Amino acid sequence: MGAHDAAEIPEALGSFLAALSLGLGFNATVVVIGTTLLGLAAGAVGAFMLLRKRALMSDALSHATLPGVALAFLLGVALETDPRALPLLLAGATATSVLGVLAVQGITRASRIREDAAIGIVLSVFFGFGVVLLSYIQALPQGGQAGLKTFILGQTAAMRVPDAELIGAVALCALLVCALLYHPFRLVCFDADYGRVVGLPVTLVDLALMGLIVVVTVIGLKAVGLIMVVALVIVPAAAARFWTERMARFVPLSALFGGVAGWIGAARSASLPRLPAGAVIVLVAGVVFVLSFLFAPARGVLADAWRRLRLRLVTVRDHFLRAAFEQLEAAGTGAAGSFALADIAEDRGWSARHAGWIARWMAARGFAAHLPDGRMHLTPTGREAAQRVTRAHRLWEQLLLVQGAGRIGQAHRSADLVEHVLSPAMVAALEAELAARGATAQPMPPAPERSRQP
Amino acid sequence: MTGLDLETFLRIDLPGGLSAMLACLACGVLGNFLVLRKQSLMGDALSHAVLPGLVAGFLVSGSRSTGPMMLGAIAAALLATVLIQAARRLARLESGAAMGVVFSILFALGLVMLEQSHARDVDLDVDCVLSGQLETILWLAASGWGSLADPAALAELPRQLVALAGMNLAVALFVAIFWRALKLTSFDPDFATALGFRAHRFELVLMLLIAAACVAAFEAVGSILVIAMLICPAATARLLTDRYGVQMALAAGISAATG
Structure with a gap:
């Protein structure tokens, strides 16, 4: 905490509070709202993923987006459009992450390699390919990969209003789908075999869940980066798990934790641009997790002891x-x-x-x-x-x-x-x-x- | 082979190639236990979790030399391992979720430390963990085959190579001594516990060894390759055999050959 110790803190605190109450100017407000919606959606989807024991699927997915982003950038260069346009890059990310999901499912289905190993294989191969592409792009005359590196670590400060609107709108849609498909999701999470017996199209429901996680991961790229979007999916759900044994409370609580993390994290980094938003969001979620771990009455460690x-x-x-x-x-x-x-x-x-x-x-x-x-x-x-x-x-x-x-x-x-x-x-x-x-x-x-x- | 070629080989190609092979060997052997325990993603988790250790090592030492940073990385990896085990046992999270929670929070912590410290201004080379520094592992003291027997020249062997060789020795000893225990706890930890075996404590030791091996290998070949080498040889061997010993031998062979 070097330079901005004495004079800046009160001012920073002031703008932090202002951003919390969404009074930090139009741009920041839009970004904070977008990130909050993203957190809500990630928390809700993550809750289902945690129960389906696929928490790390988002890890494979997010790493698999990197080659997609790079390829989309190259495509943009080839077509002589703006290669950094967010929709283009996100479309590329979606394409390769879907490919990644399919690869994981293909490997687990076709061989006896288990899901965790399949995730690791897909993750390292895709990400390695992405890194190679990035270093190739860096050598290009079109200004290098500066804009692309933010996808690894994320940068809310670099988020423009249209970006935030896109992210917020998509997150809202994901939340809606979660609410609509709540019952089939719940059934698949608890007892997929029973679901199959009563005539639920389990594969289709699973696919919908995977689709949602792809969507959340992809829109999370710009805001929190591909490594920490994993946290946004897993941490709120893991924290919410300490508080309740009931599904009807667990999912909303997880969404709430995610939303709070997105809100406070984005507001905090809007007032202090030096703080990377993704990391702050994850740390807020981490604090929620640790507090839940210790003090939650239902499954917390202290209550347990x-x-x-x-x-x-x-x-x-x-x-x-x-x-x-x-x-x-x-x-x-x-x-x-x-x-x-x-x-x-x-x-x-x-x-x-x-x-x-x-x-x-x-x-x-x-x-x-x-x-x-x-x-x-x-x-x-x-x-x-x-x-x-x-x-x-x-x-x-x-x-x-x-x-x-x-x-x-x-x-x-x-x-x-x-x-x-x-x-x-x-x-x-x-x-x-x-x-x-x-x-x-x-x-x-x-x-x-x-x-x-x- | 001319004298100059031999010298280049010994100085540049041999240490790099040997390091890569040793790194892959250690990962390939240890990876078997991870794959059998359904914890394949430990390598991925560790590669993210070492970030705060790297930054802390840099802050404490104030220099960009890799020594203190690697010490910090090892400390962070060990901490992450303990936390993951704690999250699994105390918080009753399944291992994937436990890893996800621990590594992402540690990584975020590392990023904030990085941005808040002066490290940002000197462009701390975090990429050294991502892709490794195989090309910097040089043995400049080598002058010919004779150097392989010359203690003075051997003392100048690259530190990474020595660390990896030591790591391999430790792994080999560990696997040889605890072979039966490893088999038992990998397949059925509950049965092992029922036999009066301290499966959890043993698992912690195994995980700590894996963490140390991973960090040693990160420096040489980079995290992406480590993640791959922990899983791929073991998974390949798993496809080829159902026997444990064969599996180990196959995985070791595959990984050494790849390296």
Whole structure:
């Protein structure tokens, strides 16, 4: 951040905010709107691509556009028209990227090379060819490849109003098609075979999806460049995936993330021309991704860790309570009696230190309390909870034994895993099941005779 | 062959040709595991992900010499590898999406760093990764066949060539030592885990090795060729055989011949 540190920042911030509110002059506004629409379309199409497990198809596609752009430029030179006219270049890009898609599908269908390898082959061959063509064009007298290199990295600042209008209009059409074909797309993403059975033209639907991704990639070329248009397709969808398990929310959310990235990124780079727009757009999307990755409540990492921790705590609590209950039962002192922590630790295979932590935690939660003589006893809450979990454990054991589980050891191991998640409703169902099999569910079934666990 | 021709061959053609062959060999061998693991696009992902490392290497060292930039590239490649594995396991993304997310974000980061730094003004040669610098790998100390046995001349061997040779040695050792483990984890990681094998950790080591080999090869032959050489020999061999050992040998042969 060298030269523009002190004086420019407030001004830059001002114009950034102005661009966010679309007050940065007509040209910038059109560019920002065009890029936002592009982001929306890319996010929506990317959502389907992610579910179809074809996220990197856009990678092959975007690299395959390069020879098309170069060939179109050469054609323009040969026909003596403006070789840098965007429609001409985009038409060339479309042609070779369609060829690229067909090549990937041809390779995977005709041989046993898998899709990822096919994508890699097509990508490197097409892009290599494109680079060769570019270096040939550079040697031409018509001013070299300066305009073409922006297709690799993208340059929103170089986008003219007609370009932005073209991009925005096409993106809008792509969004419309997404909305219209939402149901067939959804079916193909989740269960293409089922779709085939119910008479959906799966190949055709897939082709439509591929068409959309070609369209989005091609119009994204000018704005964000061929490498980062991949990000615009994948990143918003991957970010949205953390937030929801429902398709009807996932697709709009992905589109929204893409749109936000396009909007903020384009506005930011409109106010600071030194920042490459494509990169800023991708970084905004990246921030959205990282935030979703960490904090999304549905599948985010922190939420996940919290759920796992809670399950572990519940497991430990249940094991402590049941061990205590069984100690008291064996001692015959009744539920109000006292027990030694060391016995529980031995029963569960806990180290003394570990058991000490658990005992302190159980005391803090009000399930058990330390007695002056160093032993422990269960509080009324703890007694109730211990009774519940022990009963669930034994009912499950009993059911498995009635059903013919081979050894009591197996039934015990299974019950050990299951007792923590048996809700009252499931316990009731267990009782009914046992009754149906001629066994009575007692208030507290006796512990089955069992040898010590290995 | 006249003395002058021999000298030119040793100085210019041999190091370049040998580097290309070694680069292709390492990629061809490692590529087998990527293709079998359905992660063929790792090379592509890495070639983009090294950009921030290149720029950082340049910024830290302040010079355009390739040494620090390549160190940065290796660091970035290793980071990308770890991030991709993390995205696959923690975020439960399929591997294609995980690669796409990681490499595109890293690439964008690299671009912004490039534009924001002074690097822009000195025209940092990012293309050195794109197409490689095979023609700059020269062995100027060579004067005849005798130089091949002369320690002083051998010490002047191009750094890239030495790095690639070391890389190949490391790859060969790794494959020889962990052959069974590689087979097992490539075909059925879940089964390997069930056998008590730490498939995930092992995979990470493999991926880190691939990242290092890729960066060494980028410098010599360029990223496009690396992407191709990671996939094409293995895919070709896959078409020719169903046996793992044969597949490896074929892929190595094909790639060395191409190089």
